[in-house]
Amino acid sequence: MKKREALWFYIMVSPWIFGFLVFTLGPMVYSAYLSLTEWDLFNAPKFVGLQNYIDLFTKDRIFWKTVGNTFYYGLTSMVLGMICALLIANLLNKPLPGMRVYRTLLYIPATVPVVASSLLFIRLLAPDAGLVNQFLALFGIDGPPWLLSTVWVKPALILMSLWGVGGGVTLLVAGMKGIPMEFYEAAAIDGANSRQQFWYITLPMLSPVIFFNLVMGLIGSLQTFTEVYIVTGGGPNNASKMIVPYLFDNAFRWYKMGYASAIAWVLFFIALIFTTLVFRSSSLWVYYESEVKK
Amino acid sequence: MNLNIRLPEKITTYAILTALSALLGTPLLYVFSIALASDQTTYLAKFTLLPQEFHFENFIRIFQMDLNFARFFLNSLTLVFFAIIGQLVSSSMVAYGFARLRAPGKNILFMILLSTMMIPGEVTMIPSFMLFRYLGWINTLLPLIVPNFFTNAFNVFLLRQFIARIPTELDEAAQIDGLGYFGIYYRIILPMIRPALIAIAINTFTWNWGWFMGPLIYINDFDKAPLALGLQILSATSSSAQVPPWNLVMVGSLLLTLPMLVTYFFGQKYMDEFGVIGGSAAIK
Incomplete structure (x- = not known):
């Protein structure tokens, strides 16, 4: 009986095992090998040892610029996005009529696929004819040239990511609905005002959801590609070029497959270091309900 | 979450949410305005927030392109x-x-x-x-x-x-x-x-x-x-004029x-x- 159960286990999980070997493990091993070669896709790969990594770390200033840009964009948009989402969710969680309607309205931009929102923001942020600068002009503000400026291009992309803040709001509101009413009632009896209730009940109770979003957001923002490819192409002067678009250029534009593989591995380790840090630190600030129950 | 929300708090809540919805909704209005614009307007990139032209045929034209x-x-x-x-x-x-x-x-x-x-x-x-x-x-x-x-x-x-x-x-x-x-x-x-x-x-x-x-x-x-x-x-x-057909792009x-x-x-x-x-x- 037990053998049969084990057999069925392996039958049921076989799609994953196959997929893992063929689409994950195999490619990872091959990619590690490729990162030690020079390969243009047409001639045989030439083994060059650690040369790609040495070039990456010592010679390639554009690569380090892309790393810096990715962090600038990723961290800023994530932190701002989380703060905005928390504030909005806290408003939407009030027991007032019409909150569902607002929630839906605020979510709509998050349903717009990145390709479409990217194209839209090209128009919105056009220096003279764009809506944003026309709006700023109403207040006598001479709007920046956004996508054409090395200084403003990253804030422009961050602005674009904030347009989709409704996605995070929905998750947080759902999380807030799960917090037992009694907590708030008890706090109200003790004389806690709304702000205190937010800081001492809502925020700690939500910390697992926030944590989850941070981890996923972190990995996601490291992989930013489409916005950059469509809106800026990485320009001006590489001011908005990020790691994955640079990897893409190396692999599919310049056919430097070995070098691109090395970039992919550096990206992998950056992601690994950051998720480890977040997980390690989580016990300091994430509160799990079950910890109390045990 | 106060169970009894006082009036000023109610008003500010609704005011903030309405302003936010308007702010986030405005780009969508702009999409519609561009999508309904004529080719002439598109070429000049003179788009307005509120649609001033209503070229609904753009929604058909997009299926008739090359x-x-x-x-x-x-x-x-x-x-x-x-x-x-x-x-x-x-x-x-x-x-x-x-x-x-x-x-x-x-x-x-x-x-x-x-x-x-x-x-x-x-x-x-x-x-x-x-x-x-x-x-x-x-x-x-x-x-x-x-x-x-x-x-x-x-x-x-x-x-x-x-x-x-x-x-x-x-x-x-x-x-x-x-x-x-x-x-x-x-x-x-x-x-x-x-x-x-x-x-x-x-x-x-x-x-x-x-x-x-x-x-x-x-x-x-x-x-x-x-x-x-x-x-x-x-x-x-790019169209012959080297400008993306923004009206059709927004329809898309x-x-x-x-x-x-x-x-x-x-x-x-x-x-x-x-x-x-x-x-x-x-x-x-």
Whole structure:
């Protein structure tokens, strides 16, 4: 009986095992090998040892610029996005009529696929004819040239990511609905005002959801590609070029497959270091309900 | 959350939310305004926030271009349909295995599964490209569809959590009634996890419908492109005047967004449920 159960286990999980070997493990091993070669896709790969990594770390200033840009964009948009989402969710969680309607309205931009929102923001942020600068002009503000400026291009992309803040709001509101009413009632009896209730009940109770979003957001923002490819192409002067678009250029534009593989591995380790840090630190600030129950 | 909200607080809440909705909604109004603009206005890029022209024929013209927009749509539907089927079948099977069946090596395999969630897809991107090139699948939808039949670790993980909440007494009762392991999966578990399956279908749809990088890598011919890539091609294909046909691009953007909106309205209920479970399950 037990053998049969084990057999069925392996039958049921076989799609994953196959997929893992063929689409994950195999490619990872091959990619590690490729990162030690020079390969243009047409001639045989030439083994060059650690040369790609040495070039990456010592010679390639554009690569380090892309790393810096990715962090600038990723961290800023994530932190701002989380703060905005928390504030909005806290408003939407009030027991007032019409909150569902607002929630839906605020979510709509998050349903717009990145390709479409990217194209839209090209128009919105056009220096003279764009809506944003026309709006700023109403207040006598001479709007920046956004996508054409090395200084403003990253804030422009961050602005674009904030347009989709409704996605995070929905998750947080759902999380807030799960917090037992009694907590708030008890706090109200003790004389806690709304702000205190937010800081001492809502925020700690939500910390697992926030944590989850941070981890996923972190990995996601490291992989930013489409916005950059469509809106800026990485320009001006590489001011908005990020790691994955640079990897893409190396692999599919310049056919430097070995070098691109090395970039992919550096990206992998950056992601690994950051998720480890977040997980390690989580016990300091994430509160799990079950910890109390045990 | 004060249960008795005083009037000033009520007013500020509504005021802030109304202002925010207006702020986030304005770009959408702009999309409509551009989509309804004439070619002349488009050429001059003199768009206004409120539509001043109403060229509804743009919504028909987009299907009459040299670029076959109806074809893009069809390609996207094909991609999304098979991606959903693949994810539902494979992820539910694998999740059942991990949630219910005992076997040597299971825990190690599950740890591996969890750790694959942290691997950025870019690490496997180039070798996968080689593999699909070797198979002769470049310029087809196959590289985008087929991996879905071999699960996605995230979906497996969420479904496993969902299955773990179903009382095992149900399985035992079914076993006494003579159902085998596959029967339990098919007759007991699958019907019970239907809300989670719908949520996964919605997620898979959302992800694949707007997916850009995969199609960009694998598709070369315009008539093989899914909608998201097709739209980018349209915006990059300059008209004779070297200006993207912004009015048609925005029509295309609306067409790309509409299915997402519809999915949101009908799927909200399932996604809400899924969101909480995803949020709290992933870290336990």
